[in-house]
Amino acid sequence: MSAPLLSCRGLEAGYGVSQVLFGLDFDIQPGEVLALLGRNGMGKSTTIKTLVGGLRLQxxxxxFDGRPIHAASADAIARLGVAIxxxxxQCFPNLTVREHLIAFADTRNGVAEPWTLARLYALFPRLAERAGHMGNQxxxxxxQMLAIARALSTNPRLLILDEATEGLAPVIRDEIWRCLALLKAQGQTTLVVDxxxxxxxxxxxxxxxLERGRIAWQGSSAELDGQRALWTRYLGV
Structure with missing residues (x-):
């Protein structure tokens, strides 16, 4: 197995005196899609905040790619190729769709086929139709399509999606899942919460x-599919 793109060891983090994460160990391999699961309040968003530099580890x-990033700033982590x-x-209300996609565009990571404006519009044709509309329109x-396209415009090595389809109509959710499947087929390393x-x-x-800030279980999708009792125990409402 190749070296992990992202490697986390003993993550502990929280807010003030309230500790949320307790010793998380996990890796993400290049080209892999890892799903981070758990009920609300179990530490998923806190985990993501630590990965992108929004919350310092205790x-x-x-x-990331062998380089320690836990003390790096959020912008430095983004420049290394992590996009959320x-x-x-969090779209900007006073920027058009097109401005969102060109303002953050970057090809510093040397990808073979970078995400150009044309490719992003082909992925989400609706954004091409709305190119001149402001974010609040x-x-x-x-x-959500714009937020994904904006992240892809940075040509990330690791794409992180926090609540990828929350609050969306079923037809839009299906569009997002189609997009994520396409990205996986293209080898995009992804961490997704949903x-x-x-x-x-x-x-x-x-x-x-995650269960109360600890890893309760991890395994393949085939293993999770075969252990439906885990769904009731850890993921049911």
Whole structure:
């Protein structure tokens, strides 16, 4: 097996005196899709914040392509090739769709086929139709498409999606899943958080379940599909 693109050891983090993560160990291999699962409040978003530099670790180490990044700033981590599609989309209300996609565009990571504006519009034709519209003029589904396209415009080595289909209409959710399947087929390394486990099983190579800030279970999608009791124990509402 090749060296992991992302390696996390002993992650501990929290907010003030409230500790949220307790000794997380996991890796993401190049080209792999890892699903991060768990009920609300189990530490998924906190884990993502530590990975992208939004929250400093209390203890532990994060390495990206062999390089320690746990003390790096968020912008430095982004420049190394980590891009996030944040929960809530966070599109800029005063930028057009096109401005979102050219303002963050970068090819510093030397990818063979970079995400150009034309490729992004081909991935999400609706964005091409709305190219001149401001961020606050888009529907929730269009904003999610824009948030994904904006992240891809940086040509990331690792793409992180926090609540990828939260609050979207079924037809838009299907469009997002189609997009993620295409990215996987193209070899995009991805960490994804979502509540639709059945959809994630078809997408993810491996799954990691958090329970109160600890790893309760991890394994392949085939293994998780065969252990439906885990769904009730750790993922049911």
């Amino acid at each position: 203890r532990g180490e994060i390495r 599609v944040p929960e809530g989309r 888009l529907s929730g589904g269009e904003q 509540k639709y486990v059945d959809k994630l099983l078809a997408l993810a190579d491996r799954n990691l379940i």
